[in-house]
Amino acid sequence: MNKKIRKIYSSLRQKYGKPKEQWRLWCKRPKTTKEKERVIIESILTQRANWKNVELAISNLKKEKLLSLKGILKTGEKNIKKLELLIKPSGFYKQKSEYLLSIGKFFSGKDIPNNIDVLRKELLQVKGVGPETADSIILYALHKPVFVIDEYTRRLAKKEGISKDFSYEYLRELFEKNLPKSYVLYQDFHALIVIDGKNKRK
DNA sequence: ACCCAGGTGGCCC
DNA sequence: GGGCCACATGGG
Numbered sequence A: 001m002n003k004k005i006r007k008i009y010s011s012l013r014q015k016y017g018k019p020k021e022q023w024r025l026w027c028k029r030p031k032t033t034k035e036k037e038r039v040i041i042e043s044i045l046t047q048r049a050n051w052k053n054v055e056l057a058i059s060n061l062k063k064e065k066l067l068s069l070k071g072i073l074k075t076g077e078k079n080i081k082k083l084e085l086l087i088k089p090s091g092f093y094k095q096k097s098e099y100l101l102s103i104g105k106f107f108s109g110k111d112i113p114n115n116i117d118v119l120r121k122e123l124l125q126v127k128g129v130g131p132e133t134a135d136s137i138i139l140y141a142l143h144k145p146v147f148v149i150d151e152y153t154r155r156l157a158k159k160e161g162i163s164k165d166f167s168y169e170y171l172r173e174l175f176e177k178n179l180p181k182s183y184v185l186y187q188d189f190h191a192l193i194v195i196d197g198k199n200k201r202k
Numbered sequence B: 001a002c003c004c005a006g007g008t009g010g011c012c013c
Numbered sequence C: 001g002g003g004c005c006a007c008a009t010g011g012g
Helices: A003-016 A033-045 A051-063 A069-078 A080-090 A093-109 A116-125 A131-141 A151-160 A168-177 A183-201
Strands: none
Touching: A003 A151, A003 A183, A033 A051, A033 A069, A033 A093, A033 A131, A051 A080, A069 A080, A069 A093, A080 A093, A116 A131, A131 A168, A131 A183, A151 A168, A151 A183
């Protein structure tokens, strides 16, 4: 057991309180299908992007009433340039519009597997969905407990000497092994890590 | 004028 | 399995 992990959580928690002003991907826990789809779309758009830019892209989609997987799929298949233009502020817009189409197809295709590992494996086959995006979708849109590893988490792990292996899979399993399996906890913990990481950058 | 942001896929070894 | 690169925007 790695006690450090739980210790980090409680000290971050003490420092920042409950991250209820939950930000960005986890602004509010999405309840409706519409909100969940927004989170899925954001999880693509936020790749290597400033959140302000993601918001610009989201508001463009909203204005056109295209903030849904179906809307994006329809528009993108008919007129990819239109989709590209709308999401342009989020950067890497040609890639991301392609990614949005593939994720849209995935979720409109069939039933989503209930089993987390099966779902995760299938998501990782989708073009544009790497480990962090897959886990963000599972955790923040679908409310299932997988621990998201990102640059901030990796930095923290190195600083705290949590392990000697900093690969994605190893860290994810390490965090999951040493925490209760709770999606609320995972969401809050990850939020705190990012809040703290951003805090230190300044 | 730089530098950066919650990554990913493709290619190479 | 790991290292390197392209991908693009708006903000500080």
